[in-house]
Amino acid sequence: MPTKLYNEPSPLETRVLSKRFGLADSHTLDVYLANDGFKAFLKAHEMTPAQIIDEVKASALRGRGGAGFPTGLKWSFVPRTSPKPKYIVINADESEPGTCKDRLLMEYDPYQMIEGILIAGMAMDSHKGYLYIRGEYRYLLDHMDKVIAEAYSRGYLGKNIAGTGFDFDLYTHSGAGAYECGEETALLDSLEGKRGIPRMKPPFPAVAGAWASPTLLNNVETFSSIPVIIRDGGPAFAALGTPKNGGTRLVCISGHVNKPGVYELPLGFPMLKAIYEVAGGIPGGKKLKAVVPGGSSCPILKADECDIPMDYDTLAKIGSMLGSGGMVVLDETTDMVKFALRIMRFYAHESCGWCIPCREGTTWLRKILQRFDDGGGRHDDVALLGELSKNMLGRTFCALGDAAAMPTISIVDKFAADFEKRLAGSAKSQLVVV
Amino acid sequence: MNFSPQLEQRFAKMLESYPEGRKRSAVVPMLIYAQDETGAITEELIAEVAKRCEVAPLQVDEVVGYYSMLHRKPLGKYHVQVCTNISCMLVGGTELYEHAKKKLGIGHKQVTSDGQFSLEEVECMGACSWAPAVEINYDFHHHVTPERLDQLIEAVRKRS
Numbered sequence: 001m002p003t004k005l006y007n008e009p010s011p012l013e014t015r016v017l018s019k020r021f022g023l024a025d026s027h028t029l030d031v032y033l034a035n036d037g038f039k040a041f042l043k044a045h046e047m048t049p050a051q052i053i054d055e056v057k058a059s060a061l062r063g064r065g066g067a068g069f070p071t072g073l074k075w076s077f078v079p080r081t082s083p084k085p086k087y088i089v090i091n092a093d094e095s096e097p098g099t100c101k102d103r104l105l106m107e108y109d110p111y112q113m114i115e116g117i118l119i120a121g122m123a124m125d126s127h128k129g130y131l132y133i134r135g136e137y138r139y140l141l142d143h144m145d146k147v148i149a150e151a152y153s154r155g156y157l158g159k160n161i162a163g164t165g166f167d168f169d170l171y172t173h174s175g176a177g178a179y180e181c182g183e184e185t186a187l188l189d190s191l192e193g194k195r196g197i198p199r200m201k202p203p204f205p206a207v208a209g210a211w212a213s214p215t216l217l218n219n220v221e222t223f224s225s226i227p228v229i230i231r232d233g234g235p236a237f238a239a240l241g242t243p244k245n246g247g248t249r250l251v252c253i254s255g256h257v258n259k260p261g262v263y264e265l266p267l268g269f270p271m272l273k274a275i276y277e278v279a280g281g282i283p284g285g286k287k288l289k290a291v292v293p294g295g296s297s298c299p300i301l302k303a304d305e306c307d308i309p310m311d312y313d314t315l316a317k318i319g320s321m322l323g324s325g326g327m328v329v330l331d332e333t334t335d336m337v338k339f340a341l342r343i344m345r346f347y348a349h350e351s352c353g354w355c356i357p358c359r360e361g362t363t364w365l366r367k368i369l370q371r372f373d374d375g376g377g378r379h380d381d382v383a384l385l386g387e388l389s390k391n392m393l394g395r396t397f398c399a400l401g402d403a404a405a406m407p408t409i410s411i412v413d414k415f416a417a418d419f420e421k422r423l424a425g426s427a428k429s430q431l432v433v434v
Numbered sequence: 435m436n437f438s439p440q441l442e443q444r445f446a447k448m449l450e451s452y453p454e455g456r457k458r459s460a461v462v463p464m465l466i467y468a469q470d471e472t473g474a475i476t477e478e479l480i481a482e483v484a485k486r487c488e489v490a491p492l493q494v495d496e497v498v499g500y501y502s503m504l505h506r507k508p509l510g511k512y513h514v515q516v517c518t519n520i521s522c523m524l525v526g527g528t529e530l531y532e533h534a535k536k537k538l539g540i541g542h543k544q545v546t547s548d549g550q551f552s553l554e555e556v557e558c559m560g561a562c563s564w565a566p567a568v569e570i571n572y573d574f575h576h577h578v579t580p581e582r583l584d585q586l587i588e589a590v591r592k593r594s
Contacts, residue, residue, distance in 0.1 A: 003564055003574075003576040085453065094560050095557075095558060095560070096558070097521065097558040097562070098521055098558070099558075100561055100562045100563050100564070103560055128453075134560070135501070136569065139574070169451075173451075173459075174462065174463040175462065176465065176466045176501035176503045177501045178500065179557065191459060192456070193460065194461075194493075194497065195496060211453055211456055252563050254524075254563045255521055255524045260563040261563050328562070334524065338523075339523075342518070346557055346558070349557060352500070
């Protein structure tokens with residue numbers, strides 16, 4: 001039996017996107033229609049494209065894939081009147097370590113996402129969408145193929161959707177194992193049948209994306225947030241969160257907590273409350289050591305930095321990011337050398353090799369960390385790790401180089417004592433004369 | 435090369451889903467779905483995909499090396515993928531992977547001599563809140579302990 005991925009609703013949650021999770025057959029059109037489904041689509045049909053985009057802007061929704069870019073603004077960049085076809089690409093390449101939320105949105109409420117895609121289609125004058133799902137999620141590719149077939153047979157995809165005269169085709173597209181393809185321009189190259197290598201920007205995908213046509217690219221959760229915004233109004237969604245950080249989001253809590261899970265929390269929810277109340281605290285009454293706030297690429301937070309509201313701006317202010325919603329909790333027993341090494345093994349493996357600072361930088365960082373973990377650490381390694389990482393920052397085509405550098409810089413800076421301690425216990429370190 | 439009727443149907447639909455003149459877009463999905471049926475990506479398969487997608491075989495070949503799920507050599511009938519990335523590592527993923535190595539008697543990307551199993555230490559597969567996670571072929575298994583992994587492997591052994 002597959003695991004049920006949603007939790008019993010917690011009174012601490014604000015279930016907006018996940019409100020249908022747990023209903024029997026929540027993935028079917030009938031259940032969706034019986035629970036507010038497609039009301040937003042019909043409402044959007046009565047609105048002008050500019051009104052739709054204004055409503056999204058008013059919602060203060062920010063991209064849920066990781067970068068947190070204001071969604072309404074992104075929508076406004078797509079030239080609606082371009083004579084070229086416009087495409088919608090849905091990023092379901094969920095691969096950021098710590099992140100496991102898009103699975104639920106597709107498995108338990110796929111029509112919510114489809115309705116969001118259709119509303120975007122009306123706003124952009126786009127009639128074709130591609131759902132790029134990572135290859136490892138084959139069960140979701142099969143699931144979405146079935147859902148899409150049902151939607152066609154019931155007139156909710158294809159020609160004259162729900163009698164509105166609006167046409168839209170939606171297709172699934174399988175990835176085949178590559179973290180880099182979550183980066184939007186690498187994803188587009190992959191969609192075009194190539195290696196997933198990031199593109200030079202500008203031009204941005206809004207102007208020249210898939211097959212050199214204007215393309216709107218958003219994450220699964222971003223599209224899933226659209227129906228409620230149109231149905232209840234942008235300001236109502238915005239009011240759930242904090243200023244400029246509208247709505248709720250699915251927070252994936254993992255690591256050292258009693259009740260790991262995916263919880264829907266409003267933006268601005270206190271981080272400590274999420275750890276100790278929503279996720280039930282740390283097993284064995286151990287102390288909190290650190291938190292990865294939004295996926296492995298986010299700079300790590302020490303325990304004493306975690307008494308904050310979780311919104312994009314607060315995290316930016318303290319030098320980190322809210323990222324993709326993947327919150328990883330580390331207790332006092334965590335070995336930070338091993339943790340930093342595991343992160344770097346990942347980035348070195350996933351670097352696409354296009355930019356030298358990323359390809360070489362991640363590999364050297366991995367080697368230094370591996371040597372350190374093997375007991376061959378040197379006194380100047382901490383400084384070397386920091387310097388190498390800082391030289392990668394901002395010097396690559398895409399954010400993967402930064403994503404590898406940022407956690408490393410923060411770990412060696414904030415947990416230098418852990419590295420020193422390992423050095424003291426290492427026989428080889430005595431041999432190195434600095 | 436011919437595939438099963440179901441796959442042929444899938445490919446026909448797939449090639450129609452992209453804009454005109456953009457059949458190359460089908461390269462990655464076609465490779466992964468075909469690999470599931472043929473067991474590995476051979477020169478013959480590369481030539482076939484190139485023909486169907488109207489590109490040079492080299493343009494297919496260069497893609498194969500990039501994606502971690504595409505394999506030029508056959509995997510085991512059951513491909514055991516153990517995640518050791520951060521969320522899994524914190525709750526026993528590394529130990530689980532070490533256990534899997536011992537249990538199957540093989541290492542990373544190796545295949546058992548009877549061809550039944552292959553093993554891979556994989557990167558994050560999106561099961562962080564239900565860690566540690568294992569995927570056997572395309573089936574996810576969550577909260578996997580060494581004992582549970584043994585059961586899963588034994589169950590598969592019995593089946594074959």
